[in-house]
Structure formats: C-alpha cells, structure tokens
Amino acid sequence: FDAVFFRNVAIYLDDAVRREAFAGLAGLLAPEGALFVGHAEMTAAAAATGLVAAPAPAAFALVDPRMGAPRGA
DSSP: OOOOEEETTTGGGOHHHHHHHHHHHHHSSTTTTTEEOGGGGHHHHHHHHOOOOOOOOOOOOOTTTOOOOOOOO
C-alpha cells in the first residue's frame, strides 16, 4: 500500500501487541509508502518498524529512511 492509516489506535494496546501491529502494518507498505499514526504513537511506531518521521510538517507519517518524504508530501 502507498499509505496505511492507523491513527490513535495503538494507544489502547499493550506494548507487545502494539509492536506487533506496527511491524505488521509496516510490512504492508510499498517501498515508498507511509505509515500514518497518531502523535502519541510516533516514537513507539518508529522503534517497532525502523521507519523514520517523514519530513512533512505535522503529518505524523513514518517512511523508510532510504526513501525520504512520501509522494505528495
């Protein structure tokens, strides 16, 4: 997928399930895809996936560090 939106859901999960969910969702992304999460979920999502914050202001998007900003950002 080019984009997966999982905003403000993971805050209700325990740590193990949260990590598994983020890793699974990251695995669904196309090479240039972006995982959109809630503000409070950014740190946990990045740690679980190896993705980095996209250089788009206030997007709360994570991308592959080798890809840079998602298309259209």
